[in-house]
Amino acid sequence: xxxxxxxxxxxxxxxxxxxxxxxxxxxxxxxxxxxxxxxxxxxxxxxxxxxxxxxxxxxxxxxxxxxxxxxxxxxxxxxxxxxxxxxxxxxxxxxxxxxxxxxxxxxxxxxxxxxxxxxxxxxxxxxxxxxxxxxxxxxxxxxxxxxxxxxxxxxxxxxxxxxxxxxxxxxxxxxxxxxxxxxxxxxxxxxxxxxxxxxxxxxxxxxxxxxxxxxxxxxxxxxxxxxxxxxxxxxxxxxxxxxxxxxxxxxxxxxxxxxxxxxxxxxxxxxxxxxxxxxxxxxxxxxxxxxxxxxxxxxxxxxxxxxxxxxxxxxxxxxxxxxxxxxxxxxxxxxxxxxxxxxxxxxxxxxxxxxxxxxxxxxxxxxxxxxxxxx
Numbered sequence: 001x002x003x004x005x006x007x008x009x010x011x012x013x014x015x016x017x018x019x020x021x022x023x024x025x026x027x028x029x030x031x032x033x034x035x036x037x038x039x040x041x042x043x044x045x046x047x048x049x050x051x052x053x054x055x056x057x058x059x060x061x062x063x064x065x066x067x068x069x070x071x072x073x074x075x076x077x078x079x080x081x082x083x084x085x086x087x088x089x090x091x092x093x094x095x096x097x098x099x100x101x102x103x104x105x106x107x108x109x110x111x112x113x114x115x116x117x118x119x120x121x122x123x124x125x126x127x128x129x130x131x132x133x134x135x136x137x138x139x140x141x142x143x144x145x146x147x148x149x150x151x152x153x154x155x156x157x158x159x160x161x162x163x164x165x166x167x168x169x170x171x172x173x174x175x176x177x178x179x180x181x182x183x184x185x186x187x188x189x190x191x192x193x194x195x196x197x198x199x200x201x202x203x204x205x206x207x208x209x210x211x212x213x214x215x216x217x218x219x220x221x222x223x224x225x226x227x228x229x230x231x232x233x234x235x236x237x238x239x240x241x242x243x244x245x246x247x248x249x250x251x252x253x254x255x256x257x258x259x260x261x262x263x264x265x266x267x268x269x270x271x272x273x274x275x276x277x278x279x280x281x282x283x284x285x286x287x288x289x290x291x292x293x294x295x296x297x298x299x300x301x302x303x304x305x306x307x308x309x310x311x312x313x314x315x316x317x318x319x320x321x322x323x324x325x326x327x328x329x330x331x332x333x334x335x336x337x338x339x340x341x342x343x344x345x346x347x348x349x350x351x352x353x354x355x356x357x358x359x360x361x362x363x364x365x366x367x368x369x370x371x372x373x374x375x
Contacts, residue, residue: 001036001056002368003088008095010045011064014204014234015288016111019147019171020094021048026361028055038085038099040067058085067097072133074100075140090368096130098137105371107364108141112285113154118208135159142371145169145364147286148307169363170311171286172355176264179297179349180272188269192259198229199331200274200298202267202289203281205234205258210280210303210321211243215256217280217328222255224332232258233270271296276334279303282321287311291355294348299341301331313354315347 009021027035028051036056039045042063047053062070074081080102085091091099092107099106115130138144138159144166146152152168155161180188188194199218203209211232218230247256262270271277277293279302290311293300302308303321312318317340319330334341 001085001087002034002090003036003038003058003085003092005038005091005093005095005097005099006048006051007039007042007045007097009048009051010039010041011043012046015286016095018174018288019109019111021050022172022174022357023094023360023364025050026357027365028052030358030361030365036085036087038091040064042067060084068129068133071097071099072129072136075133075136090372092364092368093137093141096134096137098141100140105142106140107143107145107367107371108137109145109147110138110151110155110285111147112151112283113158114208114283114285116154116158117283120207143167143367145367147171148310150307150310151285167363167367169360169367170355171288171291172357172360173288173291173295173352174264174357177268177271177292177295177352180269184269185273188266189273191266192262192270194231194270194273195227195229197225197227197275198231198273199276199278200231200233200271200293201278201280202233202271202292203279205232205243208282210282212246213321213324213327214278214280215243215246215250215252216324217331218256219250219252220324220328221332221335225335228255228275228335230256231270231274232256233262233267234260267292268296271298274298276301276331278331279308280319280321280327281305281308284308290316291352295352297345297349299334299344299348301327301334303327313347313351315344315351317344 004024006020006024008016039059041059041061081099082101088104090105091101094109098108115127119127146166146168149168152166155166156163271293277298277300279290281303283306287308290300300316302312302316304318305321317330317334319327
């Protein structure tokens with residue numbers, strides 16, 4: 001059996017969880033008899049409702065941190081963990097945690113190397129762990145999947161990986177991300193008490209998302225658009241206290257609103273209700289929210305960093321993420337230029353349609369076949 005590690009999905013770990021859940025689902029749809037699932041249930045983990053419960057499964061029940069440390073120590077001690085998946089013929093780790101296995105090809109998906117590029121944006125223990133473990137995982141994986149060319153370049157740069165070892169397989173928006181009806185937008189707007197005109201940022205709140213500069217740009221924009229709000233959809237990640245303290249100190253609590261985690265059912269309508277989506281991140285391994293916005297018919301203003309131009313193509317309007325004036329100018333232009341907005345909306349729907357989980361599964365399966373000598 002080919003095992004797919006879906007631990008990130010079991011623990012709903014934002015982007016990593018979406019990736020493992022949707023890739024596993026697409027692979028099972030292609031060939032349900034070929035795949036099995038492995039996961040660390042740990043604590044409050046829950047098997048994803050979207051995956052078929054009758055899929056062959058093996059699991060452990062460790063805490064998240066103890067399991068990470070156990071995997072690292074097993075690598076350092078050259079202790080294989082084949083007994084946890086005794087019928088495995090290939091193992092795919094969909095997050096940055098590669099279980100050591102003897103005599104079995106392994107695939108590691110690398111989403112980003114943020115800890116290398118922005119070490120100050122990680123908690124100390126997490127930074128230590130990734131700095132110690134990732135070189136081992138990258139070296140010992142039989143093959144690596146990178147979610148963008150930007151991430152592949154970082155792997156080659158920081159770990160001197162042979163580019164031939166790395167295959168780029170893009171993510172995609174889920175199929176429920178599509179233009180919402182006016183009635184649906186009206187219902188969700190009332191449910192969440194959405195303002196009439198707002199910028200929407202979709203992502204976990206953490207330092208690399210560059211939200212401090214977005215606040216600066218927003219305050220510039222408010223001079224010309226006094227009815228404009230800024231809404232943040234997504235959970236709180238780490239090192240976010242300074243951001244919320246600033247909102248309170250500058251009296252922005254009435255116009256800058258965190259929505260928290262918005263359900264998948266409601267998210268397309270929240271996106272559709274916005275005046276514009278803004279993704280100012282300093283670095284993204286992939287930048288899935290850009291595709292999710294575009295698939296819903298929303299126009300995106302995004303930073304020109306890392307993988308964003310790969311994902312947004314010609315549909316997104318880009319700015320230098322460290323230039324607040326430029327960020328404000330691009331956003332302001334999209335809020336006032338109806339022709340450009342309409343053109344980018346049409347381009348965005350076309351751009352999002354180029355990506356699909358069926359394609360991601362097909363390309364991932366091709367890599368499996370090559371490792372197993374079946375290509």
